[in-house]
Amino acid sequence: MEGIMRRDVLAAGAMSLLMTGMLLSGCSKSVTGPERSLDDRDVATMRNMILEDPLFTSDPYTLDDGDVVSFGSSMGKTASPITPIAWGRRVTGKTLDTQFESVDDTTVVATVTHTIKGDVIILTRTSVGDSAVKITKPFTSVTVRKVKFYRQGRTGDPDRGWKPSEISGVKGGTESSQLTIKGMEVTVGNDTYTITDPTDYFFKLNRPGPRPLLTLGPSQPVKVRLTLTSADPDTDWVSIHRPIMLLVIGPEYRVKALHVRMRLVSQIQAGELYERVFEYSWAGHIVGRHTVLVEAVTRGSLHDDVAPFSTQIWGIPYVVQ
Numbered sequence: 001m002e003g004i005m006r007r008d009v010l011a012a013g014a015m016s017l018l019m020t021g022m023l024l025s026g027c028s029k030s031v032t033g034p035e036r037s038l039d040d041r042d043v044a045t046m047r048n049m050i051l052e053d054p055l056f057t058s059d060p061y062t063l064d065d066g067d068v069v070s071f072g073s074s075m076g077k078t079a080s081p082i083t084p085i086a087w088g089r090r091v092t093g094k095t096l097d098t099q100f101e102s103v104d105d106t107t108v109v110a111t112v113t114h115t116i117k118g119d120v121i122i123l124t125r126t127s128v129g130d131s132a133v134k135i136t137k138p139f140t141s142v143t144v145r146k147v148k149f150y151r152q153g154r155t156g157d158p159d160r161g162w163k164p165s166e167i168s169g170v171k172g173g174t175e176s177s178q179l180t181i182k183g184m185e186v187t188v189g190n191d192t193y194t195i196t197d198p199t200d201y202f203f204k205l206n207r208p209g210p211r212p213l214l215t216l217g218p219s220q221p222v223k224v225r226l227t228l229t230s231a232d233p234d235t236d237w238v239s240i241h242r243p244i245m246l247l248v249i250g251p252e253y254r255v256k257a258l259h260v261r262m263r264l265v266s267q268i269q270a271g272e273l274y275e276r277v278f279e280y281s282w283a284g285h286i287v288g289r290h291t292v293l294v295e296a297v298t299r300g301s302l303h304d305d306v307a308p309f310s311t312q313i314w315g316i317p318y319v320v321q
């Protein structure tokens with residue numbers, strides 16, 4: 001059946017945002033798939049569901065530190081072009097692009113892509129005894145997640161029968177990243193979720209069956225374990241961004257996130273590559289719909305004032321109630 005192409009991206013000019021000074025921008029709309037299965041009102045309905053739910057839209061705020069973050073311990077060896085003391089990310093612009101693929105008359109898959117731009121800020125000394133100075137590097141990161149919508153009937157339904165039914169994990173980072181995340185395990189109670197491709201790993205939203213969306217209590221213990229490969233003999237930086245506060249300002253949801261370094265627990269060398277495993281555990285969550293993001297950063301990103309910022313990001317959606 002002949003298909004059509006539409007694209008849905010949010011557009012807005014520069015606007016002043018509280019604390020972060022972010023920009024919300026975007027553009028068009030697109031749908032692929034059978035032409036008869038969707039119309040503009042269907043697309044608008046699903047788009048609004050995505051925009052109104054922080055489960056789908058919080059990535060730029062979760063990654064925004066605003067300024068450098070102190071991690072309370074040494075950031076590593078000093079035999080490098082610069083000696084970082086602390087670092088953080090300041091987000092200055094973001095674009096949300098949503099593409100819709102019509103699978104059939106009752107199923108649509110939305111691909112939600114955030115393009116996030118700003119500066120990496122590194123507090124550093126060039127040598128022992130020097131005063132600390134801040135240096136900045138520009139960065140552009142992309143995060144991608146997928147949302148499956150199912151149609152459950154149209155008559156009398158203001159949502160035209162469309163309901164978000166499944167959501168994938170998040171995958172992204174900078175272009176041509178110099179390290180690779182191989183897998184992530186999330187353990188909640190006696191259940192462990194093993195993920196090797198986040199955008200192909202779906203959780204059910206308000207539906208019975210296997211692999212429901214993670215639902216946590218406010219004090220539920222969680223452990224995240226990340227495995228990556230890198231060509232760098234020095235340890236890469238891996239950190240986790242987890243929400244500690246959710247602000248609602250008008251139509252926008254904004255996340256204040258805690259940026260914490262993960263602990264290296266094992267390392268093996270296989271040929272020219274190093275396989276490293278990192279862990280982080282915590283308990284204590286805020287009520288709401290969130291995504292925890294795990295980020296692997298090359299050593300040169302933080303220890304070299306010339307090397308570009310290079311990172312991979314994976315994430316997992318969850319609900320606290």
